[in-house]
Amino acid sequence: MIAINNLHKSFGDLEVLKGIDLNVEKGQAVVVIGPSGSGKTTFLRCLNILETPTAGTVAIDGHVADFSKPLSKKKITEFRKQSAMVFQHYNLFPHMTALENVMEGPVTVQKIDKQKARAKAEDLLVKVGLKEKMNEYPFQLSGGQQQRVGIARALALEPKVMLFDEPTSALDPELVGEVLQVMKELALEGMTMVVVTHEMRFAKGVADEVLFMDAGRIIERGTPQEIFDNPKEERTKQFLNLIQKADTI
């Protein structure tokens, strides 16, 4: 479903991604972990061309973006439609209700009939447990509710791939569960997902594959069991140790 080949990204002199290769099968949930500054968020943003990679190719469901040459705006917009992004800070549209947020993509971008889009948006909001909150504005919702609207908004476009950029990092601890639950259900339904997260339990419970990134490279990859119970690389061990320590304080 996703084929990433030798992806590089530099900000000026700073090389943030130093050649990433990755294949994700249809229906797989891949979780990316790693210390901050490791490039994992940049990596995810490259898959949606929110950052333009300096070199390499990304193919999603046969749509290829080759970053060795500049892409036209049209090509970028077309490529973006293959995936949908859920942000750390939700980035809901504050001037629209939850329902309008979810309808916006289908109506404005996909030109779907308003009534149909509304029905679909309502279904999605029910699915993420926000039946009662459809007509509220984002400021009237808790962080967890806002993030679930964010997920519904992404799903409304029927993307082939869902990208999650630290979706629970900005949430109060008691609200993390409700968001992870929705993500878990998505994974079980067979959605192809790439998730950047610090939630190790989610990684253990839901991921088909875990990637450990550091300093712009994928250091180690494997099943959750392989990474968490039997890491081979020194840096992976260090990182997991630090996290376990933090958990036991």
Added chain:
Amino acid sequence: MYLNSIFTNPERLERLLDIAQSSFLPLLEGAIQYTIPLTLISFTIGLVLATLTALARISTIKILQIVARIYVSIIRGTPLLVQLSILFYGLPTVGITLEPFTAAILGFSLNVGAYASEVIRAAILSIPKGQWEAANTIGMTYSQSLKRIILPQASRVSIPPLSNTFISLVKDTSLASFILVTEMFRRAQEIAAFNYEFLLLYAQAGLLYWIICFLLSLVQGRLENRFDRYVAKT
């Protein structure tokens, strides 16, 4: 002296009341015929110009940025009275003759366009980058993002400063008297030139400007309320 004479001389008071009464309608007519239309038309055209100028300023196309900068610099750097004079008294020299009203509309629109463009530019830049990104990731083009996501939020931010521009414009239209538009202030001048009651007529005109501006600030309050419906009350 003036007040004194009113109280000591009932005939004088009567004359002043008469004049105030008889000049009220002509002044109001000047406002309805010219002051208000000048304001509304110029502000509308000006806003369109301002939005385009703001977009040019934040675009990545160098030449657009430069043209927009020069336009704003010239308009903000020269007096409105000089601009109106050039349009009405100057342009005929090169064969372009404008009606007073047309010249006034042109002058005021260009003026609003320059000043408001900075307001709109600042408002657009105040919208968090995440809003553009969210719009991008749901597949919106630049113009869709602008129209559906950015400008609706930017307009909320720009209501107070744009109201300033609007209210300034109401008063600036009095400068059109200088290029022979018979708007409210020119009416006051004409009547006063006839009966020499300058204080009375200019005060009357001033009062009418104030009333118009007061009503506008009420409208501003209502607009702000309307746009604040999606913002947490603090």
